[in-house]
Amino acid sequence: MRTGIAVALCAVGLFFSLSGTVGVWRMPDLYTRVQAATKTITLGALPTLVGVVVASGASPPYLTRAMLVGFLLLTLNPAASHALVRAAYKTGTPQWRHAVSRGPGEVAQRRAES
Amino acid sequence: MTWFWVLDVVCLLWVVAGAVLVVWLRNLSGAVMALSLTGMGMTMLFVVLGAPDVAHAEVVVGAIALPVLYLVAIGKCRTVVERDDESTGEDRELHGGEPVRRRWAAVLLSAGVFTGLVVAFTGLPDETEELPAVARRAMTGALPDFHTTEPVSAVVYGYRAMDTFGETFLLLAAVVGVMVLTRTREARQGFVGEERAADEEQEDVDHPPRGSSSDEARRAERVEEGRAPEAPETPDREGLGAPAPETAQAMSVVARTAVRVALPLLLVGGLYLVSQGYSPGGGFPAGAVLLGAVLLVHTAFGYDRVRAVVRPRVLEVVEMLGAAAIVGVLAAGLPLEGSFAANWIPLAPEQTLRSGGMLQAFSVSELVEVGAGLTIVVFSLLGMRHDWAEDDEDGEGDESGEGDA
Amino acid sequence: MILVNYAAAALVFCLGVYTVLTRRNLVKIVMGLSLMESAGYVLLISMAYRKGSTAPVLLHPPSGTTEQELAHGNVADPVLQNIALTAVVIGVAVTAVLLAGVVRVAQHYRSLDSDDVRELRG
Numbered sequence: 001m002r003t004g005i006a007v008a009l010c011a012v013g014l015f016f017s018l019s020g021t022v023g024v025w026r027m028p029d030l031y032t033r034v035q036a037a038t039k040t041i042t043l044g045a046l047p048t049l050v051g052v053v054v055a056s057g058a059s060p061p062y063l064t065r066a067m068l069v070g071f072l073l074l075t076l077n078p079a080a081s082h083a084l085v086r087a088a089y090k091t092g093t094p095q096w097r098h099a100v101s102r103g104p105g106e107v108a109q110r111r112a113e114s
Numbered sequence: 115m116t117w118f119w120v121l122d123v124v125c126l127l128w129v130v131a132g133a134v135l136v137v138w139l140r141n142l143s144g145a146v147m148a149l150s151l152t153g154m155g156m157t158m159l160f161v162v163l164g165a166p167d168v169a170h171a172e173v174v175v176g177a178i179a180l181p182v183l184y185l186v187a188i189g190k191c192r193t194v195v196e197r198d199d200e201s202t203g204e205d206r207e208l209h210g211g212e213p214v215r216r217r218w219a220a221v222l223l224s225a226g227v228f229t230g231l232v233v234a235f236t237g238l239p240d241e242t243e244e245l246p247a248v249a250r251r252a253m254t255g256a257l258p259d260f261h262t263t264e265p266v267s268a269v270v271y272g273y274r275a276m277d278t279f280g281e282t283f284l285l286l287a288a289v290v291g292v293m294v295l296t297r298t299r300e301a302r303q304g305f306v307g308e309e310r311a312a313d314e315e316q317e318d319v320d321h322p323p324r325g326s327s328s329d330e331a332r333r334a335e336r337v338e339e340g341r342a343p344e345a346p347e348t349p350d351r352e353g354l355g356a357p358a359p360e361t362a363q364a365m366s367v368v369a370r371t372a373v374r375v376a377l378p379l380l381l382v383g384g385l386y387l388v389s390q391g392y393s394p395g396g397g398f399p400a401g402a403v404l405l406g407a408v409l410l411v412h413t414a415f416g417y418d419r420v421r422a423v424v425r426p427r428v429l430e431v432v433e434m435l436g437a438a439a440i441v442g443v444l445a446a447g448l449p450l451e452g453s454f455a456a457n458w459i460p461l462a463p464e465q466t467l468r469s470g471g472m473l474q475a476f477s478v479s480e481l482v483e484v485g486a487g488l489t490i491v492v493f494s495l496l497g498m499r500h501d502w503a504e505d506d507e508d509g510e511g512d513e514s515g516e517g518d519a
Numbered sequence: 520m521i522l523v524n525y526a527a528a529a530l531v532f533c534l535g536v537y538t539v540l541t542r543r544n545l546v547k548i549v550m551g552l553s554l555m556e557s558a559g560y561v562l563l564i565s566m567a568y569r570k571g572s573t574a575p576v577l578l579h580p581p582s583g584t585t586e587q588e589l590a591h592g593n594v595a596d597p598v599l600q601n602i603a604l605t606a607v608v609i610g611v612a613v614t615a616v617l618l619a620g621v622v623r624v625a626q627h628y629r630s631l632d633s634d635d636v637r638e639l640r641g
Contacts (some may be wrong), residue, residue, distance in 0.1 A: 061579060068383065071374055079372030083365055119520060126527040129561065133531045137538050149550055152531075152557060162597040163524075164574040165564050171607045172560065180553065188546060191625040220540035228533040235525035235562075241570040244548040249596045249618045253575060257586060263577035265590070269601040281605040288612035348587055365610040386550055393578050398608055465578070484608075491615045498619075500626050 002054055009051030017044035029096035030088055038081040046070050121162045128155030146184040150176055166394035167266045170387065174402035179488060182409060186495045194500060226315045262470045263392045269395065271473040271480075277453035279444055282480055286437055289487040293430075296494040299501045353437040364416040373414040380407045388481045390469040397480030404485040409492065424493055429486045436483030524565035532558035540547070545592050545621045549614060558611040560603050567599035 020040025025055045049066040094099045095101075132152030139145045151174015160169035186383040245253075256268035270278050350406060364370060384403030387395035412420045447456035470477070531554055538551030574599040577586045586590070624633050 068379065072379060075372050075376045079369050083369045086366060122525065126524060129557075130527055130530055133534045133557075135544075136554060137534050138551055142544070145547065145550055149553060150621045152554070156557060156561060159561065160564050161579075163564050163568045164572055165567065165600045165603070166574050166576065166606065168560070168600050168603045170562060171604050175607055175611050183545065183611075183615055183618055184550070187622050189632055190622045191546070194626045194629055195631055217541055220537050223540065224533040224537040227536055228529050231529035231532065232526055235529060236522065238525060238566060239559075241568050243569070245569060245594070246598070248592075251577075252597050253590045253594060257590065258579065263586065265577065266597045266600050266604075269597045270604055274598070274601055277601065277605055281608050285608055286628060288616050290617045292619045295616070296622055311579060318526070331568045394576060396604075398604070420635050426614045460641060488611075495615075495619060498622060498626075502626065 006051040006055035009047040009054065012046035013044045013051070016040065016047070020044060029086055030093050031095065032087075033079050034081050038078060038108070040076070041077050042073060045073055118162070122159070125155055125162055130161060131155075142188050143185065146181050146188070149184070150181045153177065153180065165266075165397060167264075167270070170395055170399040173309065174399045174406070178402050178406040178409070182405075183495065185197050186492060190495065190498055198269055257464070260457060260470050260473055261464050262473060263465060264470075266393060266394065267396060267470065267473055269475070271470070271476040272455075272457065275472075275476065276443060277478070278476070279440065279455070282440060283437065283486060284481060285487055286433070289433065289490055290492045292496050296498045298499050321334035350447075364419075367415045369414045377407060377411065380410070388477055389467055391467070391474045391477055392465050397477040398484050400481045401484030402488060403494060404481070405488040405492065408489055424489060426490065426493070428489050429493075433483055433486035433490060436481075436486060439479035440476060443472060443479060447472070477516050521568060524568075525562060528558045528565065530558075530561040531555075531561065533606075538622065543588055545624060545631050545633055545636075548633070549617045549621060553610065554618070556606065556613075559606055560610075563603040565597035565600050567603070567609055569593060569595055 017040050020043075023036025024033050024040070027036055049070045053063050053066045066071050132148050135143050135148035136152065141149055151214050153172060157169045157173040157176065160166075160172055252269045252273055253265050253352055256262055257267035260268050261270055262268050292433075327458040379404065382402045382405065387403060388397050388400035408420065408424060412424070444455045447458050450452050450456075450458040455472075459468075459471040461471045468474055528628065535551045536556030539548050540621060542551065553629055570593075572593045572622075573589075573593045575594040577589055579638065580589045585603055621631070628635050
């Protein structure tokens with residue numbers, strides 16, 4: 001029973017990892033790729049960690065370390081992606097040509113003209 | 115094939131793929147990421163092969179120390195290397211070097227080396243060999259001799275303490291070497307320090323820090339000709355490669371909050387690695403984790419917040435104290451127990467914080483020395499100025515702030 | 520079967536040799552050296568492995584064995600792992616010094632191309 005839940009959680013993590021990989025490959029633009037990659041790490045690793053805890057029991061060597069790693073991933077990974085994309089935006093990395101929102105170069109131009 | 119070999123082959127493929135990417139990628143930053151990828155693959159391989167201590171060391175080296183060193187060095191080179199193609203901004207010089215020289219000779223030589231190595235490796239012991247007597251002695255002696263449940267630590271800090279002593283002092287020598295290579299040119303006259311301080315204050319008043327003059331001229335030209343002043347090259351007002359520590363800006367509130375939340379955990383994690391001497395870890399990975407925490411604060415908050423901790427003179431003293439503590443711990447074995455690096459600290463019960471005796475003392479001293487040393491190396495590289503070369507026409511001496519000598 | 524590991528270590532070493540030989544960019548050459556060192560780590564840890572062994576850690580022995588039995592049982596070689604640990608630290612130290620040197624050369628010659636660094640040629 002326990003093993004079944006752990007396997008199911010690992011399968012969920014694996015699915016998100018794979019979908020994120022496909023996303024990084026197929027997305028047309030840096031911004032969409034970074035979004036796919038962030039989801040890969042956060043949603044792929046967290047269910048696997050929970051699965052490890054479920055399978056091995058809630059004893060200190062597994063529970064505390066899994067919680068620590070999971071918490072750090074949840075906190076730092078989105079912040080790192082945010083920093084990456086913000087730097088790309090401010091330096092004018094071009095968006096996909098069919099994007100519907102304002103591009104990075106335009107914002108800088110508008111700010112410079114005002 | 116059992117699952118072990120499947121995992122093993124997968125990790126090997128990961129390592130080899132990363133290595134191929136390092137050779138192949140032309141963009142230098144991409145090659146650094148490929149090197150980090152190789153390091154992660156090796157970490158997984160070491161875990162699969164049953165080497166948790168080495169996996170700890172490899173993950174901190176591959177994820178923190180090496181990428182930071184390479185990226186800082188590449189960043190320092192960016193503004194001094196002449197750009198080949200102004201209109202597209204392509205840095206031909208910074209790419210991996212095309213066209214390739216001596217390609218066929220190199221392929222033949224590499225293939226020859228590969229063949230020779232593989233032929234030689236067939237003579238190496240297989241995995242079915244018995245454990246050598248030295249290894250068995252280390253395994254069976256760790257508990258009685260040191261009351262520690264971590265034989266690798268017993269070997270690293272106890273039985274082979276001389277090797278670790280040599281390695282730590284080699285790192286110290288490398289830190290000193292980097293400090294010498296990255297120091298600023300010293301003033302030829304005046305009191306040591308006093309005149310420098312006055313000059314730096316005067317520079318602050320005369321030339322407040324800004325981007326290099328050639329970049330500003332280019333930007334002014336563009337505005338004059340009616341073209342849009344394009345998006346700035348970097349988010350900071352300083353170009354990459356300018357002495358960064360004094361002027362590095364803080365990041366957005368998202369990054370700062372995340373670092374504020376995660377920083378205590380990271381610091382405690384690093385100290386955990388060194389304090390539990392009876393489980394895999396040790397002084398070196400913990401020192402590198404502390405370096406990672408300091409760099410995280412520097413990246414997210416800018417240099418001003420880190421300045422209180424990362425003063426070069428304080429760090430140098432701390433590092434020397436760590437090295438002196440190592441020498442002290444090892445040399446105290448001579449009068450007290452009769453041989454260098456013998457265990458002279460009374461042993462505590464197993465699986466407690468003090469259980470290793472001299473192992474723990476050595477490990478903590480190594481943490482102090484490695485952490486301070488690696489921080490000195492990274493911040494020395496960051497603060498390198500362009501004042502050794504004779505041609506200083508670019509106005510690189512515009513920056514303010516303390517030197518790193 | 521561990522020969523596969525040895526062969527992979529030899530392959531990574533040769534990739535490093537190829538990088539040092541053919542690339543002109545100085546930073547790439549230092550990366551090739553890093554690759555050669557990495558091959559050494561893989562080789563050492565593969566040599567430390569024994570068939571069916573566990574890590575040489577006596578903490579939390581699996582249920583059914585004591586620490587003594589584990590110490591006399593089938594474990595990997597801790598001495599070679601110690602040597603690999605030393606090698607990792609040395610790799611970092613060497614890379615740091617080389618990179619400081621590379622940055623100074625780039626500042627002086629205004630180029631990272633090793634073909635432009637000609638003053639010591641015979």
